[in-house]
Amino acid sequence: TVLDENTQPIAGASVLVKNTTQGTQTKSDGTFSLEVADNSVLVISYVGYQPKEVVVGDEQKIQVSLVPDNQLSEVVVTALGIKREKKALGYVVQDVSGDVLNTRPTNALSAISGKVAGLQIIPSGGNMGGSTRVLLRGIKSITGNNQPLYVIDGTPIDNADLNTASTIGGSAGKDVGNMIQDLNPDDIENISVLKGPSAALYGSRAANGVILITTKKGNNKEKTEISLNTGIELEQIVRLPKRQKLYGQGYSTEFPQATINGTTYNIVDYAADESWGPRLDGTPVLHWYNLDPGYPEYLNPEPWLYPEHDVNYFFRTGIANTNNLAIAGSSGKTSYRLSYTNKNVRGTVPNASLGRNTLSFSGSTGLGKVTISSNLNYVKNNSTGRPWTGASNRNIMLEAFQWGGVQVDYKKLSDYKRPDGTPRPWNRTGYRDTPGDRATRFIDNPYWSAYESYLEESRDRLYGNVGVSAPINSWLNLSGKVYADIYQYQYQDRIAVYSRSQSMYQEYSNNFHEFNYEFLATANKQWTDFSLSGLVGGNIRDANRRVSDLQTGGPLVVPNYYDLRNSSGILANNGHGLFREQVYSIFGSFSAGWKNMLYLDGTLRNDWWSTLPTNNNSFYYPSLTSSFVFSELEGIRNIPWIDYAKFRLGWAEVGNGAAPYSLAQLYSSLPAFNGQPSYTQPDIMNNPNLKPELTSTWETGFEFQLFKNRLGLDVTYYNNRSRNQTIAVPTSDAFGYQQKFLNAGLITNKGFEVILTGAPIKNDRFEWNSSVNWSLNRNKIARLYEGISTLELNNTLVSLVAQEGESYGQIRGYDFVYAPDGQRVVQEDGTYLRTSQMTDLGTVLPDYLVGFQNSFKYKNFTLGFLIDARVGGHFFSQTYKVGMYAGILDRTAANNIRETGIVVDGVKADVQFNPDGSYNVTNTRPNDTRISAQTWARNEYNGPTTFSVFDATFVKLREITLGYNFQLKPDGVIKTLGINAYGRNLWNIYTKSKYIDPEFTNSGGNIQGIEGGNLPIPATYGLNVNVKF
Amino acid sequence: CSDEKLAEINEDPNRPGNVPTPTILLTAEKQIMDNIRNENFSLRGTMLFAQYYSQNIYTDQSRYDIPRSYSDVFWANSYKALNNLNQIIKLNTDELTKSVASAGTAGSNANQIAIARILKAFTFHSLTDVFGDVPYESYGNKDPEFEALQQNPDNYTPVYASQEKIYVDILNELKAAGDTLLKYKGQNTFGSSDIIYAGSNEKWAKFAQSLRLRLSTRIRVKLPAVSEEHFSDALAKGVFTSNADNAAFKYSSGAPNEAPLYRATVTANRKDFAVSHVLVNVLKGELGPFKTADPRLPRYALPNERQIYIGQPYGLPLEAGGINGPTAISLPGAIVNAPDFAEVLQEYAEVAFLIAEYNNWDDASYRKGVEASLTKWGIDGATAKSYADALPAANKENVLTQKYLALYTQGLEAWSEIRRTGYPIFLVKPGDVVWSRQTENGIVNYTFQPIFGNGIPKRLYYPNKEQNVNREHYQQALARQGDDVITTALWWNK
Known part of the structure; x- marks a missing residue:
């Protein structure tokens, strides 16, 4: 009987009398029978195992255990589940x-x-x-x-x-x-x-x-x-895009005002689901949660600040x-x-x-x-x-990193439903207590969606x-x-x-x-x-x-x-x-x-x-x-x-x-x-x-x-x-x-x-x-x-x-237009010009x-x-493209850009686009047009696509x-x-992408x-x- | 296993191989209408270009930042409808299918083909007015430059035909199709599957002639002889004579077949589309040549929550777009925003204005057009007549301005006429102050500043997909027509 290292029988092992052609194979139960002269040497071999030589005396039965060959004879599973010696293969099989x-x-x-x-x-x-x-x-x-x-x-x-x-x-x-x-x-x-x-x-x-x-x-x-x-x-959840923490919801640096029951308040610009609004400087303002009667915070202005519980509060430890x-x-x-x-x-x-x-x-x-x-x-x-993924109103990435007001406190949001069953959105339609104004304007409260x-x-x-x-x-x-x-x-x-x-x-x-x-x-x-x-x-x-x-x-x-x-x-x-x-x-x-x-x-x-x-x-x-x-x-x-x-x-x-x-x-x-x-x-x-x-x-x-x-x-x-x-x-x-x-x-x-x-x-x-x-x-x-x-x-x-x-x-989109010296061409309004036809932006x-x-x-x-x-x-x-548009990403508030604006790097020039997509740039001259941060950020959205294409190296x-x-x-x-x-x-x-x-x-x-x-x-x-x- | 058995396994149980032609016609009609009144193409496109509507949030499109995806969708859906119409023609032409196609109440082969040709003409006309040169196909003219919709053998990358050729051929197609239907004007084709005319050959014939008036007027400067020939022939054969002749597609109250504006507002639960201050002020008599209150105002617009009509200032910068919330301004009127609104392909009022223009600003046609427009919007005859009677006499400005008011909801045609004529002259131009607002820091003036271009767009970008899959012919079209930007004028507008 021929056995393996686990004392299981080996079928099909070759048994040969050394230096002769006499031999046989083992059966499915590992047994073999062979009539040989005394003191003959049997060579027993099987793929994946070290061959063994046995000297036969006068015994009627012999039992041989084969030892697996070293890793060179590693056995791997190939097509149709057939086990093969790795060395016999004419192709790579990598196993884990x-x-x-x-x-x-x-x-x-x-x-x-x-x-x-x-x-x-x-x-x-x-x-x-x-x-x-x-x-x-x-x-x-x-x-x-x-x-x-x-x-x-x-x-x-x-x-x-x-x-x-x-x-x-x-x-x-x-x-x-x-x-x-x-x-x-x-x-x-x-x-x-x-x-x-x-x-x-x-x-x-x-x-x-x-x-x-x-x-x-x-x-x-x-x-x-x-x-x-x-x-x-x-x-x-880690490695989320970095949000800016300096400016809240709105389009303008000033608060809109509203008179409610005879008192005038600063309110939030509810037409905006973006963060180009007033600086988060602590000014008292009626937040979205100050507008629901029946809640203790009703008509109780609170400071305009970066929240204690920002979007990270929404994510919990998964278990x-x-x-x-x-x-x-x-x-x-x-x-x-x-x-x-x-x-x-x-x-x-x-x-x-x-x-x-x-x-x-x-x-x-x-x-x-x-x-x-x-x-x-x-x-x-x-x-x-x-x-959820993508531009879905139920995706937190859209709700917080593409659009939104960065001042929104997520702990407050978690109280997401009014007693009448309607949602409490940060993104109300208006400030008044009417069904129309209470309704969500663009983006659901993420807790409501969840x-x-x-x-x-x-x-x-x-x-x-x-x-x-x-x-x-x-x-x-x-x-x-x-x-x-x-x-x-x-x-x-x-x-x-x-x-x-x-x-x-x-x-x-x-x-x-x-x-x-x-x-x-x-x-x-x-x-x-x-x-x-x-x-x-x-x-x-x-x-x-x-x-x-x-x-x-x-x-x-x-x-x-x-x-x-x-x-x-x-x-x-x-x-x-x-x-x-x-x-x-x-x-x-x-x-x-x-x-x-x-x-x-x-x-x-x-x-x-x-x-x-x-x-x-x-x-x-x-x-x-x-x-x-x-x-x-x-x-x-x-x-x-x-x-x-x-x-x-x-x-x-x-x-x-x-x-x-x-x-x-x-x-x-x-x-x-x-x-x-x-x-x-x-x-x-x-x-x-x-x-x-x-x-x-x-x-x-x-x-x-x-x-x-x-x-x-x-x-x-x-x-x-x-x-x-x-x-x-x-x-x-x-x-x-x-x-x-x-x-x-x-x-x-x-x-x-x-x-x-x-x-x-x-x-x-x-x-x-x-x-x-x-x-x-x-x-x-x-x-x-x-x-x-x-x-x-x-x-x-x-x-x-x-x-x-x-x-x-291949990603295709609109690229910058480059002057002959490699500088980017800026339009008269101070924003980057994009090519008029799409071009390759990388595979x-x-x-x-x-x-x-x-x-x-x-x-x-x-x-x-x-x-x-x-x-x-x-x-x-x-996410980058929209996060720029909406003033969410930290770049949109870095280096005082919202106060000072920016003159972008590049030159003004006369540009002639040709039908084959090429262009001629002539008459270059310096760009000295200062543009606002909003104009600058939105140029990344509707200007050259190149802004939103990144190297994927990691x-x-x-x-x-x-x-x-x-x-x-x-x-x-x-x-x-x-x-x-x-x-x-x-x-x-x-x-490489930050x-x-x-x-x-x-x-x-x-x-x-x-x-x-x-x-x-x-x-x-x-x-x-x-x-x- | 036998080949027969394998083939049987591959028979699609989910889709039919043969359907009656009226079921395809209904699809094509709806595709055409859905497409030309599409939420993006129309409501965030042509209705803004015509300054009928104004955005009260995200004002980018009113300042001409038009996503190219609008072009992709409009283009693709146009050819999808055209392909369905061509399928009707094929089924009525092919010897193997033509007798089945005309069985029952579907109508004769010739009449089905004629109606399909009219709808094709309408669709190609819309396409070329948006882009200029486009791939084209004609039933009656096998010009080698007409390479669109070529199957068996397939042409995956058709060349763009010149707008001039397209215009001339559409006019000929309309003439031929109209002649056929006039010959069988007592017959009915497609029956109740035809949402526009319930199968009336006579009305389809009138529609073909009326469209000829529109198209020949558009190219009058470019091709005066062709224009004259078609206009006079169409008039002689019989155009629209009342609102009963109007070509309109009445939507359904049942989901998902409601009208596009309803789906973009009620179904989508948004209030992004307000009536512009330009239109409201004109209808109030505060702007433009007519100094009287227009009875169409309550039909075109809703009052705000204080029950007054206030138009949203057109083309505000982003930061000011939402200062007037949707409850403070006038949104589109209840009729316009109804789920079963009847969207117009062409109506009698326009025909009357075209005739007025043809007859050197004829006063009678002009007043008929105004009356027809008012009664179409549900204003009683007496009120309509007294409004029309009180108008100043017909002249270029008055006729074209009344035509502009009548074309409300038909964004594309209004935009095309603005491009052709330059009227009405009160439309907002770059640099105009569109709103002055009193704030605690004094008066803030908001001016109109386009993001792209220097005024009302002359055309839309070609679809991105064409740049990807049909680049060679796309670039050929640019070489002939000019760069693929919104400031390039079309042939008839050059």
Whole structure:
């Protein structure tokens, strides 16, 4: 019998009589039988284990235990869950152990930021879930989501972005997050990132790479292990834009006055929701809260000062409490793991909370030769009061940092409702006590929005698989599995009666299920110098989504009654309907190895898509990868400081289908008009001649392990070409449609990834491990479509385009006009002139990314930190732009500018604009026109867009962890006990933009680099205790 | 799995592949009206340019800081409506669909096409009056320069046709469509789906002729012969003769189909649009050539809370815009702000003024126009007549000023006529004091200072999207027409 380090049988191990060709392989129970002469030497080997030689005496039975090979023979999970020796792979697979998830973020993926080369993760702010954008090796699909495929224990997981277009564009909405946030960090054993050709076997959805997640399993140790993990996390909103503290609400430095009951008072300029008003010098004034009869402060003027409780009072410390209990064990051929996690979150804004319960089961049992295994997960999510983004009247960033009166006291605001049920706004319509004047003019009291006009969400999700696997003989295995991902996501949104916007109630529900039926036949055979394995398989994918999105037609009739019938009508929103697609696939692969030195792998897959035209719905795509472990060569094997060296080369192609219903031209229905039906041509023109998309990748690289594995280097170069992408290409609206589905574009991504790992210090007491991940990606739109050289991605807050010959995600806007000597041109009125046509203002893509990870181990202590940097790239900030306009940001009150005004830097000149966008500047002369602070600040709003475009470079201390493992008696009740403290996003070591944290996202999609009022990424602190029995 | 099964899975259960043409016509009519009276384009655009309205907060647009997104939306929605109208034409032209298209009460193929052509003419006319050269398409004229709305084969980046060509072709289109409908004037087309005329061919024919009066007057200086030919032909064939002929789209009281102003004020819960001091003062008889109180004042405006009519000073600087709260000034009148307000495409009063101008400021037509305007706003005939009778005699200023008063709510047409004629002459100009306010520190004078440009805009910016996706042709248009700024005059205004 051949056993592994856990005394489990090894099937398929090779047993050879030394110096002969006689040999065999072990069976599934690890046994083998061989008749040999006495004193023969058996060589027993298996991938990932050190070969062992055994001298056979006259015994009838021998038992051999193999020891795992050192890290060079590390086994990694590859496509379809197949475990492979890392050295045999002709591509990079980077894996991250579940230990890094000790920080247990609400969105598990944010914990691997900076830990994988070429992987860019942009988290959303806060512990309430929300989108995490994950990008592997740049943008390949121009308008698609570019998100990698997530596979959990073989189950492909839907990661749809359910956000609305306006949320994605940053203009207004709530980031409900993508669906991968349902993943429970406590159940993750390992995350493997497949970046290049490695993903080809997964088919079309793997064109952007695959993130393979393996969950924890039963331990096969004939004993029951119970583990308990409990943690608490605190979260603080930090790095908010700086507000000025010198001037309050209003447009003019003088107070308006009002005579009430015969007395004349200073009042606030209620026409303004800006802070260009009187200096905060303590003058007595009737504030908004002095105008409500029945309150003690009524008609009692109070000083005009910066408030004791400013907007920071609104934010509270978020608290997340997570408890996980897991039981794992095995008995005979049966093993199991059952885990339950409960998470309760109190958000950082009032009335925000989230609850998540996860139940996870995995198990397998043997029935004779057949193994039955299953993995099931049930997740239930509930949230209330998710924060809003963009120009929404319910977004605190808009309410306090884009607009507002800085003198407003938030503690006073928290008493937000009058006894009659109406709100108490700081932004009244007027000072008098009439219903009209009491009403909110522009911006709701944020407490009113939080407690009365909030969103409620729930999501129930079941995912997992059931499968059978049976060996036919020593080298052939058959298996069948059904994978399912089923969820129901729903939300109820409401705007209360008496709010600034018309009241409404909305019910949204999104029912999704996807089933994958997979059949696999795998074969494995080993000879002395040669190994061969292969598989053939088939998969049917059946996905189905039903969306119901209804909302009230007119205002709500009865306050505080939230029902679709509580208004004059019900409207169905866009996106309402049923969406279905099926893909049938067959695929095969082989892997051949020679002398543990040369490896060649190939795959081929054919798909049939329901979403493509019948004459074009079938397509195949191959991959071929190779690995050459040249440290096995005689000449190199003897060099003592080279432990391992490998060269790899691979190529792959992956095809993709289209979105459902993109072919035939159809009408859209509009709400009936006085009972008359109304239909329209859609905005997007369909295309009956769509073709499959194709992405091909070349990848090559070297890997070294040197100095007894103290230093490791892994360098990869890749070249990725995506063509024939199915894009809803924006056309001139004068075409009749705003977009048309076309197979357009050739987009290339070339890049380097370097992983440097080292163990500078390693002894019995102290260990220091360090790694650097560096990646550079150069993206280029080589071609779009005949006649179309610019693709407009977004045009709400700012223009974001993809242009031929440039990299993706170019911000376009109006620039300064420059004189020949480089000085900015100023208009006659003393403000900056803007160009008359838009011009490129920078790409949103970074130049390179760096992650620097360190871990230290001293006795029972562990300490780790991660520095994460992004260099280059730009973003546009609406918060900055509006915050300047409205006199909120501290720049608008710095250096006495409101008293003295300013003469801006630049020259006056005669400017002639040409039809091609160029201009001639002549007759320059000095600018001596002094302008007011308001005029100056508003020029930043309506003048050159350049003012609001910033460099996105940052260096952040992403994570710091400190752990202690108690030394316990091995036979005690408690087997292990560990405490782990951590902090995330504690320190922005460097950010080039001084006002807005450059790290934000509105969605998991491609529209990035547009800041529309995002909550900054908070700082978090946490403590976890982990006990195993 | 078979191809048939896969194709069946990809059949969209949410949207129909065929719909009756009247349901598309209704959509197009509403799209046209929604677009031309859009909250931004009209209420924060043309209604301000005409100085009918004045902003009482955020006065940037009244000082001509016009976000380019207004252009994007107006442009996109115009072509969306045009594409729907072209679809009606296609369904009535294609041999495979034409018999189905004319089935039931939808009306004959020829009549459906004719009505679609009139609405297309109206829409292109609005577009070119806003921007100048635009991509154009014509049913009757396959000029190679007319590249808009070309599908199969597709043209994603159409060239811009010159405004001169567009004007001439619109006039020809209106003539041809009007002739068809005149021939079948007893027939009904589209039935109750036609919100404007409930399917009356005769009224559509009159509308086509009346629009010809408007367009030929606009280009009289530029192309006198073409202008004369169309004006006289249209008159001969029959134009509007009373308010019963008016082309108007009456909105619905049911959400979400209420009139644009209602949605921008009541639904959006805002009070940003006040009647300007210019209009209120003229209607009071305090400004302009007419020294009498105009009975339309209580229809056009609401009194403030003290029950008096006070117009919001036009174009105040930001800091003064809100000093008069919405309760202290006159907001748009109750009829105008009703959910089911009938928004006008063209009405008889305008036709009468056009005829007066054509006949060298003819007094009779002028007084008919004034009377028609008053009665249209619900003023009784006797009051209307006595007001009209008491007016000073017709001359250029009086006719054009009365026309200005009659065009209230039709921001675009009023703005175009102001650009063409320069009347009325009392409109606020840069540097004018628009409000003098008594404060404890003495009198403060607020003057009108545009942020962009040097007076009433001559046009709007082209959409940003065109700069992104159709840059080459956009720049060609600039080379012909002038820079893409609001001070560049259009061809008919040069």
